[in-house]
Every structure is written in C-alpha cells, then in structure tokens.
Amino acid sequence: MPAAPTSGSRLRLTALLAPPLLWLTLAYLGSLAILLLSAFWATDSFTSDVVHTWNTDNFHELLTTPVYRTIALRTLSIAVAVTVIDALLALPMAFCMARVAGRRWRRPLLVAVLTPLWAGYLVKAYAWRVMLGEDGVVGAALGPFGLHGPGYGTTAVVIVLAYLWLPYMILPVYAALERLPERLLEASADLGAGAWRTLRSVVLPAVRPAVLAGSVFTFSLSLGDYLTVQIVGGKTQLLGNVIASQVTLDLPMAAALSAVPVVLIVCYLAAVRRAGALDSL
Amino acid sequence: MAETETRARTGTTTTRTAVRLEAVTKDFGTVRAVDAVDLTVREGEFFSLLGPSGSGKTTLLRLVAGFEQPTAGRIELAGDDVTATPPNRRDAHTVFQDYALFPHMSVEQNVAYALTVRGVRKAERLARAREALTTVRLDGFADRRPAELSGGQRQRVALARALVDRPAVLLLDEPLGALDLALRQEMQTELKELQRTTGITFLLVTHDQDEALTMSDRIAVVRDGRVEQTGPPVEVYERPATAFVAGFVGTTNLLRGEAAVRVVGRPGTFSIRPERILLTDPAEPPAEPPAEPPAEPLPGGRRAVTGRITDIVHAGAHTRFTIALPHGDRLTVLRQNLDGLPQSARLDGEIGLSWDEKDAFPVPS
Numbered sequence: 001m002p003a004a005p006t007s008g009s010r011l012r013l014t015a016l017l018a019p020p021l022l023w024l025t026l027a028y029l030g031s032l033a034i035l036l037l038s039a040f041w042a043t044d045s046f047t048s049d050v051v052h053t054w055n056t057d058n059f060h061e062l063l064t065t066p067v068y069r070t071i072a073l074r075t076l077s078i079a080v081a082v083t084v085i086d087a088l089l090a091l092p093m094a095f096c097m098a099r100v101a102g103r104r105w106r107r108p109l110l111v112a113v114l115t116p117l118w119a120g121y122l123v124k125a126y127a128w129r130v131m132l133g134e135d136g137v138v139g140a141a142l143g144p145f146g147l148h149g150p151g152y153g154t155t156a157v158v159i160v161l162a163y164l165w166l167p168y169m170i171l172p173v174y175a176a177l178e179r180l181p182e183r184l185l186e187a188s189a190d191l192g193a194g195a196w197r198t199l200r201s202v203v204l205p206a207v208r209p210a211v212l213a214g215s216v217f218t219f220s221l222s223l224g225d226y227l228t229v230q231i232v233g234g235k236t237q238l239l240g241n242v243i244a245s246q247v248t249l250d251l252p253m254a255a256a257l258s259a260v261p262v263v264l265i266v267c268y269l270a271a272v273r274r275a276g277a278l279d280s281l
Numbered sequence: 282m283a284e285t286e287t288r289a290r291t292g293t294t295t296t297r298t299a300v301r302l303e304a305v306t307k308d309f310g311t312v313r314a315v316d317a318v319d320l321t322v323r324e325g326e327f328f329s330l331l332g333p334s335g336s337g338k339t340t341l342l343r344l345v346a347g348f349e350q351p352t353a354g355r356i357e358l359a360g361d362d363v364t365a366t367p368p369n370r371r372d373a374h375t376v377f378q379d380y381a382l383f384p385h386m387s388v389e390q391n392v393a394y395a396l397t398v399r400g401v402r403k404a405e406r407l408a409r410a411r412e413a414l415t416t417v418r419l420d421g422f423a424d425r426r427p428a429e430l431s432g433g434q435r436q437r438v439a440l441a442r443a444l445v446d447r448p449a450v451l452l453l454d455e456p457l458g459a460l461d462l463a464l465r466q467e468m469q470t471e472l473k474e475l476q477r478t479t480g481i482t483f484l485l486v487t488h489d490q491d492e493a494l495t496m497s498d499r500i501a502v503v504r505d506g507r508v509e510q511t512g513p514p515v516e517v518y519e520r521p522a523t524a525f526v527a528g529f530v531g532t533t534n535l536l537r538g539e540a541a542v543r544v545v546g547r548p549g550t551f552s553i554r555p556e557r558i559l560l561t562d563p564a565e566p567p568a569e570p571p572a573e574p575p576a577e578p579l580p581g582g583r584r585a586v587t588g589r590i591t592d593i594v595h596a597g598a599h600t601r602f603t604i605a606l607p608h609g610d611r612l613t614v615l616r617q618n619l620d621g622l623p624q625s626a627r628l629d630g631e632i633g634l635s636w637d638e639k640d641a642f643p644v645p646s
C-alpha cells in the first residue's frame with residue numbers, strides 16, 4: 001500500500017466511508033440522542049401522550065424512588081454475577097480447547113461452543129424455562145440429592161444469562177490462550193516453576209485483557225436484557241423489563257430509566273479501558 | 282559466595298561431567314530427529330553443538346532441558362539420571378532463541394523469576410536480580426518492559442534471567458541468531474567472558490561455524506541426528522573426521538576419486554584448506570618447469586600444480602581465488618591481503634599453486 005494517500009485516493013476513501021459513517025451518526029448515535037432528549041419531556045397522565053415541555057421530573061423521580069434504586073442495584077448485581085460466572089467457566093474451557101485438546105480437536109470444539117449462538121435466543125430461553133420448571137430436567141437431576149431446582153426467579157435469570165453469553169467470554173479467552181507462545185510456558189518451567197505457578201504468573205496475566213474484553217460483552221448484554229427475566233424471572237424486576245413495560249405507558253420515564261444502563265456501561269468501559277483490555281478487541 | 286563457588290567449580294572441572302547423554306534417541310512420529318547419540322560435556326566447559334538446520338541439534342538441547350522426552354536412552358546432569366525429571370526440577374536453564382521474556386513483567390521481574398518461584402525473599406531477590414543485570418551490563422533497565430528493549434538488550438535480559446540463580450548448566454539455543462553481525466561478534470566475546478568468570482557449564486547450539494569455533498572449548502558436529510565428530514575447535518577444523526565436517530566447518534577443497542589421483546597424487550578422499558595453498562608465478566619455486574602437469578612432487582614434501590584463475594573475490598581482509606586445473610578440477614585459494622601478489626595473479630592468468638603434502642589430509646567419505 002502507498003504510504004501517503006493522494007488526493008484522488010483520499011476522495012475515494014471518503015466516498016467509501018461516508019455511508020457507514022452516516023449510518024453510525026444518524027441511525028445509531030442520533031437515536032440515542034433523541035432517546036436521552038425525550039427523557040426531559042413529560043407525559044399527560046390521562047392520555048399517555050408525550051408532552052414536549054422541558055423538565056427534569058423524570059430524573060428526579062428516578063433518583064428519589066427507592067424501588068428504582070433497588071431494581072438498578074439488582075440489575076447491576078446480576079450483570080456482575082453473570083460476568084464472574086462466565087469468566088470462571090470460560091477459563092478452564094478455553095484452556096482445554098487451546099492447550100489440552102489435540103490440534104485436530106480444536107475446530108470441532110470451537111464449533112461446539114459457537115453452535116448455540118446460531119440458535120434463536122427465544123428458543124434457548126424457553127428451553128431453560130422448560131428445564132427449570134416444576135417437572136423439568138434440573139429439578140429431576142437434583143431430586144435424588146434432596147435438592148430442589150432454583151425455580152423461576154433471580155437465580156434462574158443468572159443461570160440462563162450466564163449460559164446465553166458464555167461463548168462471548170470463551171472466544172476471546174480461547175484466542176488469547178492460543179496466541180500465548182509455547183516458549184513462555186517452557187521458559188517458566190525451565191526457571192523452576194510448576195504447573196500451578198506457571199498458570200498464575202504467566203498464563204493468567206496473558207489472558208487478563210481477553211477476560212476483560214469478554215466481560216464487556218457479558219456485562220453489557222446482561223445489563224440490557226429484558227426477555228430472559230420475563231421468561232424465567234418469575235416476579236423479578238430488572239431495568240430491562242421495567243423499561244419495556246414503561247415504553248407504552250410513559251415514554252419519557254422509560255427514556256430516563258434507559259439512561260441508567262447507558263451510564264453504567266460507559267463507566268464500565270472506562271474502567272476496562274484503563275486496564276488496557278480494549279487494545280485486544 | 283559467588284566467587285568461592287566459581288573457584289570450587291574450576292578447581293574440580295577436568296574430571297566431573299556436567300551433562301551426559303547415553304544412546305539417546307528421539308523420534309517425532311516416523312522421523313528420527315536424534316539417533317543414538319552419546320555425548321559428554323565436562324563441568325565448566327563451553328561446549329557447542331554445531332550443525333545445519335534440521336540436524337537435530339536443537340532437539341538435543343531440548344532433551345537436556347527436559348522439554349522433550351527421549352524415545353530411548355539416558356540423560357544425566359551432574360551424574361544424576363534426569364531422564365524422567367521435568368524441566369522445573371533440572372538444574373539447567375535455557376536461553377531461548379527468541380528469548381521468551383515474559384511480556385507482562387518488567388526486566389527486573391523477568392530476571393528475578395527463578396528466585397520468585399523458589400520463594401526467595403523480596404530484598405534478596407531484587408539485590409540478586411540487580412547483580413545479574415550488572416553482569417550483563419544492563420544497570421538502569423530494571424523497570425523497563427521487554428517490548429521497550431532492543432534485540433541485543435533482550436538477549437542480555439534472557440542471559441541474566443537464566444544466570445540469576447547460578448544453574449549448573451546453561452543451555453543456549455542459537456542465542457545470537459537474531460542479532461546483526463557487529464553485535465553478534467561483540468556478544469561472542471562477552472558470552473565467552475561470562476562463561477569464564479562464572480565457571481558455569483555452557484551448552485550452546487548453533488549453525489554458525491564461526492560462532493562455534495570462536496567460543497567453544499569443544500565442539501560436536503551434528504548431522505542427521507548423529508554426532509559426526511567431537512573435539513576442540515582446532516582439531517575439528519584441522520583434522521575433520523568426515524567429509525561432511527570438512528565441508529561444514531570452514532570451507533575446504535574436497536578431492537575424491539579421479540580428481541584425488543590427479544591433484545593429490547594418491548587415491549582416496551582428501552581435504553585441502555584453501556588458506557594452505559600458496560600462489561606463485563608459474564615459473565617460480567620449482568626450478569624445473571612443470572613438465573608433466575598437473576601434479577609434481579617437490580623437495581620438502583611440497584606439491585605443485587598450475588592452473589588458470591577463473592574468479593577473484595576481494596573480501597576485505599582476504600581475497601578468494603577460484604582456479605581451474607587442466608582437467609577441469611577446481612580449487613579455491615584464500616590469501617591474506619598482506620603484500621603484493623604474484624605477477625600472474627589476475628583474472629585468466631596462469632598461476633602456480635603449491636601446498637605441503639601433509640595439508641592434503643585424507644578424510645573418510
């Protein structure tokens with residue numbers, strides 16, 4: 001490739017990039033701006049029509065009503081729990097795929113991890129609803145040990161979300177482990193380290209950025225989810241389904257509520273960026 | 282403590298062995314990488330495994346380090362059988378070809394790793410890491426990351442990391458391969474110096490004959506998974522045991538069959554080092570003209586032929602001549618650029634060649 005673009009190639013580059021950039025600004029960032037803007041409007045309590053009068057009542061209500069705070073904290077805790085569980089599951093799985101399994105087994109294993117992503121979201125959520133139900137597989141499997149299934153509720157939501165987003169954590173960790181040069185592991189052993197020490201001092205630091213990158217997916221997807229909680233959550237209320245139910249009743253309030261996950265995710269991204277994980281995305 | 286250790290080592294060197302391989306064989310699938318190799322490295326010795334790529338020399342080193350398990354045979358370190366011992370329990374450290382520094386650790390943490398693993402206290406660890414960095418002349422680099430260093434500096438860090446807890450044996454896998462020529466020559470001197478001062482046994486793998494000849498106390502020439510010859514550099518160079526060694530260590534004129542009879546005057550396979558052949562004006566030293574070319578025994582056991590110069594290459598300190606003999610045989614002659622050349626030493630000129638008869642020495646083919 002030539003080092004300095006000529007004026008002709010620069011023009012072509014602009015023409016090439018204009019449509020996607022336009023799409024990004026108008027359709028994506030634009031709608032987000034309008035959403036935030038509408039949070040400062042009001043709703044006529046009789047007709048449920050949006051009244052275009054500028055006010056901050058929605059945010060005031062959001063910050064002063066205890067139930068909203070509870071729901072926001074619950075949503076945050078679930079997102080954190082899902083992320084931690086996925087990280088704990090993905091590390092050994094990705095390690096087996098990248099380092100333990102033979103070269104010819106890597107591809108089938110990768111496909112096996114990816115296949116659930118091709119199945120419909122609702123299909124998987126309802127499958128879990130069946131499994132977690134009264135006569136479901138989970139209850140039947142735990143029965144002999146004198147245990148009960150978690151039933152529908154917060155635990156079920158965590159389980160299903162952790163299942164749904166697991167591939168998003170496995171993939172970056174797998175890629176990082178596969179990239180990890182064999183030489184580094186040999187060097188560690190050569191200098192006297194046992195397997196456990198090598199894992200702690202060489203492998204984990206090398207996959208840390210990948211875990212953080214994966215956590216961006218598991219965290220933000222969990223934070224924004226509103227269907228799983230409706231399917232297996234029982235009476236559990238999360239930000240997602242509160243927003244969904246408010247959209248028809250009180251659009252400006254729904255908009256104000258949706259600012260909460262946006263702020264949380266921006267904070268999370270900033271924290272992850274400081275840790276240097278976005279370089280590997 | 283370091284000094285007494287050195288003295289103790291050098292005091293008892295000659296008899297004890299640091300590394301011993303007995304009939305070691307290594308197969309990768311159907312490929313035999315190492316074929317029944319016997320090898321003994323003495324304590325405190327600078328020993329090189331020299332061979333072309335794919336000769337199995339790196340596999341030999343990895344077997345000693347413990348990264349590979351031999352298919353058959355026995356490996357000893359300092360007299361102990363370590364054939365089944367994992368790398369982390371062998372008193373040998375490796376300097377890898379690509380250095381294999383831990384990218385997320387500082388230079389100091391890299392160097393101190395062997396001590397950290399053994400649970401050495403932090404203060405002592407840091408002191409010894411700094412000491413090791415001083416040994417390789419990298420003071421002031423302790424807090425850098427490997428990515429911030431040049432190739433030569435990384436090489437030194439890798440050395441410091443492997444030497445920090447004074448292993449009995451240091452294994453070096455083409456350690457200078459990635460450096461440019463000037464740096465490589467500087468590091469050769471430094472490595473040799475380091476080996477002398479520490480008294481640690483160095484086992485080096487290289488494909489570079491210069492490197493092996495310059496640094497080693499002894500060399501093993503490896504080919505196709507076998508050791509062709511083991512001996513001090515002078516011996517390997519001056520008295521190669523096989524035609525392969527003669528050709529691989531230094532350049533040589535190999536003469537076999539008809540050519541041997543014509544040029545050397547005897548049947549067999551012979552090697553004549555190009556710097557051993559003298560150039561003269563064709564009419565000169567042998568008083569009588571060369572009546573029966575090409576070969577003529579001279580008084581004092583010298584042999585002379587005449588030929589025509591077909592190529593002259595000036596290579597700085599010396600000049601390389603290619604000379605065609607009447608029957609189509611070719612000889613290469615190296616000549617130091619010290620003083621004037623014979624008159625006829627120009628392209629297409631007729632030239633006389635002579636060498637001491639004992640410089641054409643027979644090699645088993």
